[in-house]
Amino acid sequence: MxxxxxxxxxxxxxxxxxxxxxxxxxxxxxxxxxxxxxxxxxxxxxxxxxxxxxSLLSEMLQDVEYDLNFPVPPSVIVDAGANTGLTSIFYANKYPQARIFAIEPELSNYEMLLKNAAAYENITCIRAALWKSDTKVKIADPGLGNWGFQTAALIQTGSQVRSKEVEAITVNSMMDRFGIDHIDLFRVDIEGAEQEVFENASPWINSVRVIAIELHDWLKSGCSRSVYLATNDFHWEFRRGETVFLGKGERVINEFLPRVQSDSPTSTHRVRGQRPCTIL
Structure with a gap:
């Protein structure tokens, strides 16, 4: 900054x-x-x-970048790449009955996450990295600041990048561990690891209703391809700023659209199978 x-x-x-x-x-x-x-x-x-x-405080709690109008309030929310927990806090206030699982691998951010989430009984904090398998990965600091820590397979991290090991889990393992049978909202901001997470999505993708994701092809080639292949059966998508929203149920998009129109003159949406259109 x-x-x-x-x-x-x-x-x-x-x-x-x-x-x-x-x-x-x-x-x-x-x-x-x-x-x-x-x-x-x-x-x-x-x-x-x-x-x-x-900056995150402004984006998450004032600009409410990840806000959505759900026709039925979500009961399970997963916040992957939770950082210090600001998005989880927003959801905990808007949906106090929802179970929220905040996943953050980097220690200093996780400690702030614990502090911010302490007042909310419905937030469960998990120190781990989402990945394509249950293993250990490196948390690397490329110098982008507290919101830019990246995960990589152990053999992929060069000695010139400061890194530490952390537990890595799959979405399926996380769901099994906490007794989750569905995810109403899956918020993902994991600095390029979406490529690995979504390339092995078949065991859990059918249990997800809506995804809000930042794609990082500028960090790692293939992120968008991995996500879009995994969500091929989703019915609609729209973009707000850097966030892509993907969801199931064509009826639901009609509930979201009024909010999208009021948010930004450059928001785009489409029902899958149609050409994208810009909302003016």
């Missing part, structure tokens, strides 16, 4: 005190943890100044 963007974000979120704290954090060359109250969110949220947490 640039200095100017950080100052603007800190002022809009925290006021003059936030700007002062940001300046202090930059002077001391370290992140400073603060708590902030957000409209519509029941409990204070913890963020680290001078990190990507501030």
């Amino acid at each position: 640039s200095i100017l963007r950080g100052v603007v974000s800190s002022y809009s979120l925290f006021g003059l005190n936030g700007v002062a704290l940001l300046a202090k954090a930059r002077l001391l060359r370290r992140s400073t943890e603060v708590s902030v109250s957000v409209s519509g969110i029941k409990h204070p949220v913890y963020v680290r100044l001078r990190t990507s947490d501030v």
Whole structure:
């Protein structure tokens, strides 16, 4: 995050005190943890100044990038790549009866996830990486900030990239472990590992109703291909910003569309088998 963007974000979120704290954090060359109250969110949220947490707070809790109008409230939500838990917190407030499973592999983010989720009984935190098999993978830091940690097979990580090992699990194993028989909303932001996760999706993909995913072909070739092959039987899709939404049930898209139209003049949607159209 640039200095100017950080100052603007800190002022809009925290006021003059936030700007002062940001300046202090930059002077001391370290992140400073603060708590902030957000409209519509029941409990204070913890963020680290001078990190990507501030941008994520704006995206997840103010711009509500992952918000959807479900005709029937979801009962099971999986948040893969949960980072510090801001999306899970948003869902926990909007759908307090839902079981939410927040999956995050990187330790410093996971510790913040635990802190943010502590007040919500319906959020289960899981320290692991989603992958194509139950194994161990490397968590690599390519220098993109706290939201850019990547997972890779042990043999794929070069010595020039700082990395640590972490447990990796499949979606199917996670569902078995926690007694989940379906996923109403599967939110995925796993920095390129969607290629591996979705190339082995046949055991669980039929149990998923809606997917909200960021595709990272710019990080790893084949991500989109893997996801679209796995979701070939899904009925509709639309895009909001960097997020692609894929779902089942042609009736459901009619419930989503009014929200999409009001969100962005550049949102696109299509029922599978039709050409994409831009909503003006």
